[in-house]
Amino acid sequence: MIALIIRDLRISVRAGGGFGLSLAFFFIIVIFFPFAIGPDLDLLSKVAPGTLWVGALLACLLSLERIFALDFEDGTLDLLATSSLPLESVVISKALVHWLTTGLPLVLLTPFFGILLGLQNSNIIFLIISLIFGTPALSIIGTFGAALTAGMKRGGLLLSILVLPLYIPTLIFGAEAARRGIQGFETQNSMLLLLGVSLLSWAILPFAAASVLRINLR
Amino acid sequence: MKNGQAGILRGPNGVGKTTLLRALAGLQPVEAGKIKCSLEDICYSGHADGVKPTLTVQENLEFWANIFSSPSISEVAEKFMIIDLLNSKVGNLSAGQKRRVGLARLGLTGRQVWLLDEPTVSLDETSVKIFGNIIKEHLSEDGCALIATHIDLGLENRAQIIDLLKYKAASGELSNSNEAFL
Numbered sequence: 295m296i297a298l299i300i301r302d303l304r305i306s307v308r309a310g311g312g313f314g315l316s317l318a319f320f321f322i323i324v325i326f327f328p329f330a331i332g333p334d335l336d337l338l339s340k341v342a343p344g345t346l347w348v349g350a351l352l353a354c355l356l357s358l359e360r361i362f363a364l365d366f367e368d369g370t371l372d373l374l375a376t377s378s379l380p381l382e383s384v385v386i387s388k389a390l391v392h393w394l395t396t397g398l399p400l401v402l403l404t405p406f407f408g409i410l411l412g413l414q415n416s417n418i419i420f421l422i423i424s425l426i427f428g429t430p431a432l433s434i435i436g437t438f439g440a441a442l443t444a445g446m447k448r449g450g451l452l453l454s455i456l457v458l459p460l461y462i463p464t465l466i467f468g469a470e471a472a473r474r475g476i477q478g479f480e481t482q483n484s485m486l487l488l489l490g491v492s493l494l495s496w497a498i499l500p501f502a503a504a505s506v507l508r509i510n511l512r
Numbered sequence: 513m514k515n516g517q518a519g520i521l522r523g524p525n526g527v528g529k530t531t532l533l534r535a536l537a538g539l540q541p542v543e544a545g546k547i548k549c550s551l552e553d554i555c556y557s558g559h560a561d562g563v564k565p566t567l568t569v570q571e572n573l574e575f576w577a578n579i580f581s582s583p584s585i586s587e588v589a590e591k592f593m594i595i596d597l598l599n600s601k602v603g604n605l606s607a608g609q610k611r612r613v614g615l616a617r618l619g620l621t622g623r624q625v626w627l628l629d630e631p632t633v634s635l636d637e638t639s640v641k642i643f644g645n646i647i648k649e650h651l652s653e654d655g656c657a658l659i660a661t662h663i664d665l666g667l668e669n670r671a672q673i674i675d676l677l678k679y680k681a682a683s684g685e686l687s688n689s690n691e692a693f694l
Contacts, residue, residue: 297574297579300575301575304567304571305566308567368560368561368562368563369560369561370560370562370564372534372537372560372562373556373558374579375538375539376537376538376539376556377580378552378579379579512541
């Protein structure tokens with residue numbers, strides 16, 4: 295499993311690996327948004343948590359298709375399925391690599407992006423915590439969607455349609471937690487629900503994704 | 513099939529050679545019949561090599577060696593004549609060299625039953641001969657192999673030819689398919 299994680303991380307940072315793609319996309323959203331909204335700093339900081347969350351979600355969506363497509367095309371998935379490594383661990387490794395290459399960099403860059411959107415330093419922490427709790431759910435749900443469409447060439451459209459409704463709870467609780475924190479209300483409930491969504495997804499979806507993959511490999 | 517024996521699957525295109533091998537490897541459900549062999553002993557190698565173009569040969573082999581927890585790759589790399597390619601990127605190799613990297617995985621698995629689907633595609637004559645010898649060596653170490661191929665691997669009396677045309681699956685609806693919606 296560690297071997298798989300290391301290999302996938304290596305592939306993602308090599309040329310054409312798609313490491314920078316989601317990050318660049320996120321960056322573009324954050325840069326362009328203030329231009330479109332105008333110079334009203336008050337308004338900007340009000341919509342900032344929602345913007346960052348939607349940006350993170352879309353950036354995540356952008357890189358989902360690659361999770362299984364490449365391994366499916368070159369036969370690696372067949373070989374992994376016949377190896378002694380259970381497909382469930384393959385799914386977990388893939389989701390983890392996806393989070394390490396998209397979710398984690400987004401979390402780390404949020405302080406800078408928060409400033410671009412006019413957030414106070416003390417408020418950014420809520421955004422960071424909500425993203426730390428929420429982005430793992432985005433990765434594992436996305437991996438499940440990628441497993442569903444693994445056999446398809448250019449399954450990107452179907453993948454987005456399948457995954458978007460599943461992302462809604464994460465988005466609602468995540469953005470809510472960040473917004474409440476910034477406005478000075480207590481955030482405990484939303485944060486716990488957000489964490490719950492993440493943990494539940496990580497507990498259930500690897501098994502679902504693995505059985506879906508088995509069917510897709512036939 | 514006994515240990516130390518190889519089976520050569522013959523038959524025209526589309527007769528079901530790949531399907532049979534994939535079913536034996538546990539990738540496809542079996543409609544009828546039993547496989548008397550643990551999946552842990554079977555090593556499947558299909559049309560695609562499962563090697564990553566952006567990684568070097570060494571990185572690819574090390575990955576598979578880790579997955580199958582096999583100790584060293586240098587011995588296998590020597591056997592399959594890719595030892596001097598170890599540091600080049602797979603994307604820069606020729607099709608035949610890439611194929612050899614893919615086949616080298618067989619040596620790393622340490623499994624007894626090899627299921628090979630057209631292993632010699634894009635290999636040159638010498639490589640085919642060397643690969644034939646590797647299979648022979650594997651057979652003499654009590655392994656066995658089931659190979660779908662159209663050319664002669666030089667296995668002589670070790671190989672038993674199985675013509676699939678006789679067993680061609682009757683076309684038509686699959687009977688007891690309870691997973692129709694999948």
